[in-house]
Amino acid sequence: MGVDLRNISCLFGRTPAVRDISLRVSNGEFLALVGPSGAGKTTLLRIIAGLEPNYTGQLSIGARDVTRVPARERNIGFVFQNYALFRHMTVAENVAFGLRVRPRKRRPARAAIAARVSELLELVQVGPLAQRYPTQLSGGQRQRVALARALATEPELLLLDEPFGALDPLVRKEIRTWLRRLHERLGLTSILVTHDQSEALEVADRIAVLRDGSLEQVDTPDALEDRPSSLFVHQFLGETVGFDASAGTDGAILSLNGPWNGTPARFPEPATAPGPGPGRRHLSLRPWEIGLEPTDAQGAARVTGMGRAGPFLRYAVRAPDGSHAVEVLRPSSLPPLPEDGGCALDLRLARVFAQPGADDTGA
Amino acid sequence: MSHSVPQAPGLRRLPFGVPAVIPGRTLSFGLTLFWVTALVVLPLTALATKPFGRGFKVMLHALGDARALHALALSFGCALGAASLCTLLGLLLAWVLERVRPPGWRLLDALVDIPFALPTAVAGITLTSLYAPTGWIGAPLDRLGIKVAFTPLGITLALVFVGLPFVVRTVLPVLRELPRELEEAAETLGARPGQIARRVLLPALAPALATGFGLAFARGVGEYGSVIFIAGNRPMVSEIAPLLIVIRLQEFNYAGASAIGLVMLLAAALCLLAITALRRRLPASLGVRLGGAA
Numbered sequence: 001m002g003v004d005l006r007n008i009s010c011l012f013g014r015t016p017a018v019r020d021i022s023l024r025v026s027n028g029e030f031l032a033l034v035g036p037s038g039a040g041k042t043t044l045l046r047i048i049a050g051l052e053p054n055y056t057g058q059l060s061i062g063a064r065d066v067t068r069v070p071a072r073e074r075n076i077g078f079v080f081q082n083y084a085l086f087r088h089m090t091v092a093e094n095v096a097f098g099l100r101v102r103p104r105k106r107r108p109a110r111a112a113i114a115a116r117v118s119e120l121l122e123l124v125q126v127g128p129l130a131q132r133y134p135t136q137l138s139g140g141q142r143q144r145v146a147l148a149r150a151l152a153t154e155p156e157l158l159l160l161d162e163p164f165g166a167l168d169p170l171v172r173k174e175i176r177t178w179l180r181r182l183h184e185r186l187g188l189t190s191i192l193v194t195h196d197q198s199e200a201l202e203v204a205d206r207i208a209v210l211r212d213g214s215l216e217q218v219d220t221p222d223a224l225e226d227r228p229s230s231l232f233v234h235q236f237l238g239e240t241v242g243f244d245a246s247a248g249t250d251g252a253i254l255s256l257n258g259p260w261n262g263t264p265a266r267f268p269e270p271a272t273a274p275g276p277g278p279g280r281r282h283l284s285l286r287p288w289e290i291g292l293e294p295t296d297a298q299g300a301a302r303v304t305g306m307g308r309a310g311p312f313l314r315y316a317v318r319a320p321d322g323s324h325a326v327e328v329l330r331p332s333s334l335p336p337l338p339e340d341g342g343c344a345l346d347l348r349l350a351r352v353f354a355q356p357g358a359d360d361t362g363a
Numbered sequence: 364m365s366h367s368v369p370q371a372p373g374l375r376r377l378p379f380g381v382p383a384v385i386p387g388r389t390l391s392f393g394l395t396l397f398w399v400t401a402l403v404v405l406p407l408t409a410l411a412t413k414p415f416g417r418g419f420k421v422m423l424h425a426l427g428d429a430r431a432l433h434a435l436a437l438s439f440g441c442a443l444g445a446a447s448l449c450t451l452l453g454l455l456l457a458w459v460l461e462r463v464r465p466p467g468w469r470l471l472d473a474l475v476d477i478p479f480a481l482p483t484a485v486a487g488i489t490l491t492s493l494y495a496p497t498g499w500i501g502a503p504l505d506r507l508g509i510k511v512a513f514t515p516l517g518i519t520l521a522l523v524f525v526g527l528p529f530v531v532r533t534v535l536p537v538l539r540e541l542p543r544e545l546e547e548a549a550e551t552l553g554a555r556p557g558q559i560a561r562r563v564l565l566p567a568l569a570p571a572l573a574t575g576f577g578l579a580f581a582r583g584v585g586e587y588g589s590v591i592f593i594a595g596n597r598p599m600v601s602e603i604a605p606l607l608i609v610i611r612l613q614e615f616n617y618a619g620a621s622a623i624g625l626v627m628l629l630a631a632a633l634c635l636l637a638i639t640a641l642r643r644r645l646p647a648s649l650g651v652r653l654g655g656a657a
Contacts, residue, residue, distance in 0.1 A: 051550070071550045072552075073553075074551075085548075086545065086549075088569075088646035097549070097562070101552065101554040101555070
């Protein structure tokens with residue numbers, strides 16, 4: 001089922017936790033909510049689940065307006081960060097819970113519940129653990145049981161709050177690929193909250209980046225990477241290297257500012273600039289997007305150190321006056337640069353942003 | 364279970380006699396053994412052997428006394444009733460203190476402990492003056508034909524007063540530590556508030572409730588000070604066993620006194636053992652125990 005959020009806001013006391021978010025999740029989509037801690041992503045997820053009743057705006061799941069519908073009638077599955085399994089129930093009882101609490105008229109027969117439970121436990125690959133208690137399970141197993149429990153009631157929408165947070169990296173990687181496959185197999189609509197952007201980039205169809213309770217950008221992982229709407233989005237999604245620059249009247253970048261002033265460099269086409277007109281800009285790139293070309297020109301940047309980083313060589317590149325250095329990754333298949341040699345910067349892949357406060361300074 | 368159990372991370376207890384990293388195991392065990400012996404085991408042994416000093420028959424005779432039997436039955440009956448009431452009221456009170464948090468809940472929280480601190484005689488006298496047929500509460504109740512003071516009802520009331528903090532103080536921390544997510548998880552799974560209380564919260568609180576019940580019961584059986592005033596101490600009606608022990612002592616009937624004492628000791632020990640056994644079989648304890656530390 002699709003989800004439609006319209007102008008959702010939520011206050012914690014006087015502090016806004018979520019500010020006027022409108023967002024549409026289509027049926028069958030896997031959406032990730034990302035952002036630094038305190039950005040309001042978990043609050044937004046809890047609003048969708050119905051666990052945070054004090055919000056304004058409108059919320060529909062499928063065709064149904066659920067703005068004032070309590071959590072238990074929203075027919076969603078929620079997986080909590082710490083799993084929230086019932087300790088006094090076995091794995092099977094945990095999974096059966098959602099079916100057993102149904103009113104008698106809608107409650108499946110005992111045998112049907114048992115069948116559904118073992119089917120689900122098979123699905124999440126913990127079949128042999130049905131009679132264990134949650135404390136007897138490993139983190140990854142608890143995670144799977146929590147998921148099976150959330151799926152038992154055949155929810156239209158699966159909500160996951162940092163579901164991999166407590167798992168070690170290897171298990172985490174395995175379980176998220178598995179979750180993605182499960183999502184496709186069951187035709188679910190899923191919303192995942194995570195602070196780990198690599199996780200979001202891997203499993204989600206689209207990613208919503210939140211910042212201070214507001215929606216910064218929603219897009220596919222590729223679009224977010226290629227066309228981030230703000231420097232914040234670009235920085236949040238990965239390591240960045242930044243340069244301050246000046247643009248001419250046609251919007252084309254003319255030169256670098258600050259310690260890098262005068263360094264020979266190649267700049268992106270004007271089309272990628274945020275707007276026409278002269279002014280200060282900020283160029284942002286991933287460390288492996290910066291090209292280095294050896295040069296003897298005056299005022300060139302200098303390579304001052306190198307090391308190996310996986311399939312890359314890591315270069316420390318220093319501004320001509322030596323005051324400032326950046327790290328650049330270069331495929332180790334390229335011929336290595338001489339240490340302490342001069343180099344020109346190829347910044348054509350940079351995302352160009354208006355510099356904050358640039359208009360005020362009038363520079 | 365035949366298959367091996369993966370252990371949850373946590374403290375594992377070493378078998379007895381295995382040297383641990385933390386020093387002082389021998390010393391701490393020795394000290395514990397010493398004071399448990401000096402303060403608990405020795406007096407209890409003395410109590411257990413004393414009635415037999417004058418022969419088994421004397422003791423049986425002392426117990427065959429209808430007055431002694433009635434006093435014992437009254438003490439245990441009232442303690443049982445009071446502990447049950449305490450469990451209900453204590454759960455409610457803990458719930459209000461932790462989840463409802465009305466204005467002034469801190470004051471309420473402090474008030475809960477008053478019965479711990481108040482000299483029990485003071486509590487007894489206060490309750491008596493309130494519930495006596497001429498008292499503030501006793502008078503209107505008397506007009507309705509309900510007598511509280513000087514009846515088993517009054518005894519139970521006094522025992523509820525002294526027993527309540529035991530239940531509140533055992534249940535409250537457990538309730539506080541229960542993750543809110545448990546209730547939220549149950550809610551997203553479609554459970555109604557009543558079902559959440561019955562299927563999620565109560566089972567999780569059950570071990571603490573059982574412990575609180577046991578403590579309130581144990582306290583009630585032995586309670587003396589707060590009861591003797593409101594009880595009125597009429598033999599065969601409202602005379603409790605601890606009081607009868609004092610009466611026997613004043614009659615220099617040591618065998619009779621210690622016989623009643625011994626029976627109380629054994630019965631109380633049995634009750635507490637039963638509660639512990641029950642508690643260990645509760646699913647909430649089971650889930651924790653099987654997994655080691657949780």
